[in-house]
Amino acid sequence: MPTHKILWSLVAVIATAMAFSSLIDDAGRKHSDEAFTNALVTFAVSRTLNGIISVAQGTELALEPGGVGVVLTLGQVLDPINDLVERFSTVMLVATSSIGLQSVLLRMSAWWGMTLVLTLASGLVLLALWWPRLGATRIAIRILLIALFLRFAVPTLVIVTTLVFDQFLAEDQVAATAALETTRDQIEEINEQANVPEIEDQSFIDQLNSAFDRSLESVNLSQQLDNLSERVSNSAEQIIDLIVIFILQTILLPLGFLWIVIRLLKSVGERVTRI
Numbered sequence: 001m002p003t004h005k006i007l008w009s010l011v012a013v014i015a016t017a018m019a020f021s022s023l024i025d026d027a028g029r030k031h032s033d034e035a036f037t038n039a040l041v042t043f044a045v046s047r048t049l050n051g052i053i054s055v056a057q058g059t060e061l062a063l064e065p066g067g068v069g070v071v072l073t074l075g076q077v078l079d080p081i082n083d084l085v086e087r088f089s090t091v092m093l094v095a096t097s098s099i100g101l102q103s104v105l106l107r108m109s110a111w112w113g114m115t116l117v118l119t120l121a122s123g124l125v126l127l128a129l130w131w132p133r134l135g136a137t138r139i140a141i142r143i144l145l146i147a148l149f150l151r152f153a154v155p156t157l158v159i160v161t162t163l164v165f166d167q168f169l170a171e172d173q174v175a176a177t178a179a180l181e182t183t184r185d186q187i188e189e190i191n192e193q194a195n196v197p198e199i200e201d202q203s204f205i206d207q208l209n210s211a212f213d214r215s216l217e218s219v220n221l222s223q224q225l226d227n228l229s230e231r232v233s234n235s236a237e238q239i240i241d242l243i244v245i246f247i248l249q250t251i252l253l254p255l256g257f258l259w260i261v262i263r264l265l266k267s268v269g270e271r272v273t274r275i
Contacts, residue, residue, distance in 0.1 A: 005129045008141060012122035015144075019118050019151055025110040028155030031162035032106055035249070036099045042177050042242060043092035049184045050085045053078050056191045077229055078187065081236050088239045091246060098250035105154045114151045121147040141272045145265050153261055161253045169245045176238040176245075183235045186228055 018024060056078060108114070121144040128140040165173075 008125055008129055008144075012125045012144060015148055015152075016119050016122045019115045022110065024152060024155045024159070025106070028106050028158040029103075032099065032103050032158050035158075035162060035165070036096070036103060038173070039092065039096045039099050039246065039250070042173070042246070043089070043096050045177055045180050045184065046085065046089040046092045049180060049187075050089050052184055052187050052191065053082055053085060056187055078232060081232055081239065084236055084239050088243060091243050095246040095250040098254075102154065102158055102254075106158065109151055109154045114147075118144075118147040118151045138272050142269055145269060145272075149261065149265060153258070156261075157254055157257050160257055161249060164253060165245075165249050169249065172241055173245050176242045179231075179238050180235060180242075183228075183231050186231065190228060 121140070124136075124140045125144045128135075128137040
């Protein structure tokens, strides 16, 4: 009994069973939902950070280091990452949309019509293999390969991409996102301190107390600005890391996987001609 008959028969039967069991579909949907939630959280951080920086652009900070008055805008401190954050928001929008598109393709591949096409293709292969008079073995196997690609390529892509992400990228992504959240909160805190309204018609004692409080706040604000300046420098690196991570996860890895699968199917299709 030819080995190729047994092999292709097993492929047809197992593929049909997997299509009806929905095991791969359920795993793909689970990983896709997790990836979408993860990207959405990072996208929300990028948008709020962008909004806070935009608000802070016109915020003036009055400092008195060494008794000398200095007025600067918070936007000057944030200028190194201002444009980068806007581009990061755009990248995250594209990444989130890409994962959303994968979810749509997952539903399409799990549609009962796709399972029916795969079942018919498997039946045709079994018929062609075990009834040689039909004379359509090569065509039947090629149809089966196309049906396998349409039915399982997307869920397998999502699963493989998620495994690579969890293994190599997840820890860096979580750490970078948390750092950006801290930067966002610090900017918001400084912005709120700088916009505290002054109380008019104070007594002389109250004015002295207010001046003393402002002096303490100025020292504290100066220290916060120094910390923020250092954090902004680190945030630029973290933003670039996140851009690389999400481009890999949502664009480069899926395209690379599809390229490998197509090359593999093409190679198998060429071998089929020798049957």
